[in-house]
Every structure is written in structure tokens, then in C-alpha cells.
Amino acid sequence: MFFDDGSAGAGTVEETVRVAGVLTETLERAGWKVNVEKSCLVPSQKPTILGFVLDLVHGRILENLEASSIWDQGCWKELQEVAEGEGLVSLSERAKDLVMETHASSTVKTYKSAFSRWKSWAMEHGFVAIPATPVAVGLYLIHLVETSASASPISAALSAIKWAHQKACVQLPVNAMVEQIAAAAKRRLACTPRRKEPLNKKQVATIVGQLAGSDDCLKLRTAVMFAIGFAGFMRWDDLARIRVRDIVFRRDYMEVRLDKHKNDQLREGSLVLISTQPGELGAVALTQRLIEETNLQADDHLLSNLVKAKSGWKTKKGSLQYSRARELFLEAVAVAGLQAEMFGLHSLQSGGTTAAAAAKVPQRLLKRHGGWHSEAVNSYIKESLDNMLLPSSAVSWH
Known part of the structure; x- marks a missing residue:
């Protein structure tokens, strides 16, 4: 009993x-x-x-926060009842997994986090999180406006709430009032983005020379990050995913296989070719040296976490984290005598693209090398002063 x-x-x-x-x-x-x-x-x-x-x-x-689920609403509730009656529960569960694939897993994770914050606020103030009302959502957005320093939380919250309601197959809690609150919030909290400056070839050569001139393999790893990021037009996400097995050394160049580019809309991946430069400070030579001196294996990340042991260097699971890579990047930039606040990891990709464009590399090759399938490549190029003056010089009457 x-x-x-x-x-x-x-x-x-x-x-x-x-x-x-x-x-x-x-x-x-x-x-x-x-x-x-x-x-x-x-x-x-x-x-x-x-x-x-x-x-x-x-x-x-x-409302019980834990009981508020997108799968307890609308068509999903009906589907569950039918599936249980027909012995098709496993199919209904797979249906839930399938509809989640309409967005990338990283996007879904972001939406879930933002929706969880909305659910907590809704519960605290006596509102139903899903299906929600436009009034409740509007009040929540006003709350975010008053407690946020930028417009990002407002955009994230509204996108997550829409996403959850779409998945639940219930009416979106968005009307003209909610849309106007969101638009006004973005306008009030808007801040002018400060694009980081691209590194040029001379700056990269100085930084790589200082790092690679040391016997410290940790500094050598940072040198490789600079060299490949600049020569391969790579984002940090690209660099972090490279494993030793993705690299093939040829006579005059090396191939780097990227299974996925963040800016690769077709998700086809790409093969990045990096030419061999004279001397010991080129991307190819530095990569070979790093692999040999740290005894990296095929499954190891090229930019692995390294630990010094009695028998040499050992790798820890996974690649460097973004935060640590950023620290190493800014430290190297500062040591080279540059203003660290002007640069970021993005400066490698934009710097390499800008340098290649200045050397008159055709745009089709820039797009192929960097994995672009659109004209977005132009936003990674900082035009030189001479190029900026070309239009007016061309029409000069003297």
C-alpha cells in the first residue's frame, strides 16, 4: 500500500x-x-x-516548467494518441527526431537555451510558455530590453519562441504589437559593429618568425595557427576541426581536407591547397615540423591540447578551445608590437583574403579557396587606399 x-x-x-x-x-x-x-x-x-x-x-x-513541452501540444498530442493505439510509438518518436533536423544542431541548442529562459520567466509570472499569448511574449521582450545591453537577447528570445511554437504545430504568439516591440528594441539597443582589422603579410611574417624561432612546441602550434589560418583563408571553426589525417603533403603544396565550411552553404566541404614557401617559416614547413616534434597521430587534431611529459609531448582529447586560441592569438599580436584590441582570430581569414585580392588573384579562386558560394567574399576584403582612389582617378580631367 x-x-x-x-x-x-x-x-x-x-x-x-x-x-x-x-x-x-x-x-x-x-x-x-x-x-x-x-x-x-x-x-x-x-x-x-x-x-x-x-x-x-x-x-x-x-504552470509546471518541466511539463511545458513542445511535444505535448497540437498535432503532436494527436500523433502520440494515434501511435499508442496502433502500436507505432517508435515511429512517433522518430518523427520528433526528424523535425529537429530542420536546423543545425548548434542552432537547436541555442534555441533550446533561449526558450528555457523564456519558460522560467513565464512560470515566475504566471504565464503559459507554450502555447503562449502575444501579450505575454511582448511583456517578456520589454523585460529583456530593460535588462540587456544589446539587442541579441531580444532576437534570440523571439526566434526561440517562434521555433518552439512551429515545432509544436501551434499558432505563433506574434502579432503587430510583438513585432513593433522587437523592432523598437533592436533600434534602441543597436550598437555599431567594430570589424577587426585584417593582418597583412608583413605582420604575419613577424609573428610567425617570433613564435617558430622558439623550441617551445606550444609556440610552434600558435605559429601554425597563424600560418594556416592566413594562407588558407580559414575561420577558427575550420582550424579547430583539422585532424592530421585531413592533411596530405605533396611535392610543392599540401592539401587540407575540410569536411565542412561554416560558409559552405552546400555542405560539400572543400579541399584547400596551400603552396610550399621557401625557407622554414611557411605554412607547409611549420605544419610538418609540428606533427613531427609533437608526434601527432592521424586522429589527433592539428591544434591539439598539448601536455609536456618525460617522454615528450602528449595530446589531450580534443582541439584547443576558442577562448584559449583567442588568448594565444592576442598575446602573439601584442608581442609583435601591434595593438591587440584591433585584431581577432577573424583577422587571419580576412587578412589572407585581402592580401590575395591585392595581388590580383581572380575572385573565382578567392571564393574557391575560402569556401564561398556567394559574393560574401567581398566583405572579407579591405580595399587599399590606391584601389579606393581608382574610380576618381579614372575620371580625372587633368
Whole structure:
């Protein structure tokens, strides 16, 4: 026999603790066993009972945050009922997995996080998170405007709420009021983006020379990051995914296989060719040296986490994290006498693209090398002063 869903309370925290103790002791003396793991013996003004949250301060019954699921709504609820009746539950579960693939996994993760914050706020203020009302969403956006330093949280919240409602197959909680609040929020919190400056060939040569001139393999790894990022027009995401098996050394160049480019809309991946330069400071020579001196294996990331051991260098699981790579980048830039705040990891890709464009490399080759399938390549090129003056010089009448 089981006794379930009981509750007790009192006027103060101390009295409630005493009542809980007396109740527990009485049940145990009567021969009942209290399941402590499933019980809440700590006083709360928002306890959860029978799937609902009781707001004892304001006298309200709130939605249970955990019970608010996109799969409990609209067509999914109907699908679940039909599937259970026909013995097709596994198919209905696979349907949920399939519809999640309409967006990249990283995007879904971002949406889930933003939607979770919305659910918490909605529960706290007595609103239903899904299906939500435009009024509730509008108030939430106003809350974000007053507590945010940029427009990003507002955009993220609205996108996540729309995404969840679309997945749940219920009406979107967006009307003219919500759209105007979102537009006004973006306008009020808008900030002018500060694009990082591209590194030029001379700056990269100085930085790589300083790093590669050391016997420290950690500095050599940073030198490789600069060299390949610049010569291969690569983002940090591209660099972080490179494994030793993705690299093939040829007589006059090396091939770097990228299974996925962030700017590769067709998801075909690409083969980046980097030519061999004279001397020991080229991207190809530095890459070979790093692999040999750290004894990297085929499955190791090229920019692996390295640990010094008695027998030499050992790799830890995974590649460098973005935050650490950024620290190493800025440190190397500062040591070279440059203003670190003007540059970022993005300066490698934009710097290499700008240098190639200045050397009159055809745009079709720039796009192929960098993995672009659109004219977006132009946004990575910083025109030189001479090029900027060409239009007016061409029409000069003197």
C-alpha cells in the first residue's frame, strides 16, 4: 500500500520545519516508510504538487516548467494518441527526431537555451510558455530590453519562441504589437559593429618568425595557427576541426581536407591547397615540423591540447578551445608590437583574403579557396587606399 501526494504547512519557516519533522516521525511510528528522495522536506513557497506549481505568496497556480513541452501540444498530442493505439510509438518518436533536423544542431541548442529562459520567466509570472499569448511574449521582450545591453537577447528570445511554437504545430504568439516591440528594441539597443582589422603579410611574417624561432612546441602550434589560418583563408571553426589525417603533403603544396565550411552553404566541404614557401617559416614547413616534434597521430587534431611529459609531448582529447586560441592569438599580436584590441582570430581569414585580392588573384579562386558560394567574399576584403582612389582617378580631367 502506498500513500502519496500529501502536504503540510505553517505560518513560518521554523514552524513548517517542525511540522515536517512531526509528520515524518508520526508516519514512521505508524509503520510507514517515508521515501525521502521523492519528498520535499525543505519549506518552499512555490512547491510542485500533482504537476502544478503553487505560488503561496501570490495565491496562484502556475504552470509546471518541466511539463511545458513542445511535444505535448497540437498535432503532436494527436500523433502520440494515434501511435499508442496502433502500436507505432517508435515511429512517433522518430518523427520528433526528424523535425529537429530542420536546423543545425548548434542552432537547436541555442534555441533550446533561449526558450528555457523564456519558460522560467513565464512560470515566475504566471504565464503559459507554450502555447503562449502575444501579450505575454511582448511583456517578456520589454523585460529583456530593460535588462540587456544589446539587442541579441531580444532576437534570440523571439526566434526561440517562434521555433518552439512551429515545432509544436501551434499558432505563433506574434502579432503587430510583438513585432513593433522587437523592432523598437533592436533600434534602441543597436550598437555599431567594430570589424577587426585584417593582418597583412608583413605582420604575419613577424609573428610567425617570433613564435617558430622558439623550441617551445606550444609556440610552434600558435605559429601554425597563424600560418594556416592566413594562407588558407580559414575561420577558427575550420582550424579547430583539422585532424592530421585531413592533411596530405605533396611535392610543392599540401592539401587540407575540410569536411565542412561554416560558409559552405552546400555542405560539400572543400579541399584547400596551400603552396610550399621557401625557407622554414611557411605554412607547409611549420605544419610538418609540428606533427613531427609533437608526434601527432592521424586522429589527433592539428591544434591539439598539448601536455609536456618525460617522454615528450602528449595530446589531450580534443582541439584547443576558442577562448584559449583567442588568448594565444592576442598575446602573439601584442608581442609583435601591434595593438591587440584591433585584431581577432577573424583577422587571419580576412587578412589572407585581402592580401590575395591585392595581388590580383581572380575572385573565382578567392571564393574557391575560402569556401564561398556567394559574393560574401567581398566583405572579407579591405580595399587599399590606391584601389579606393581608382574610380576618381579614372575620371580625372587633368
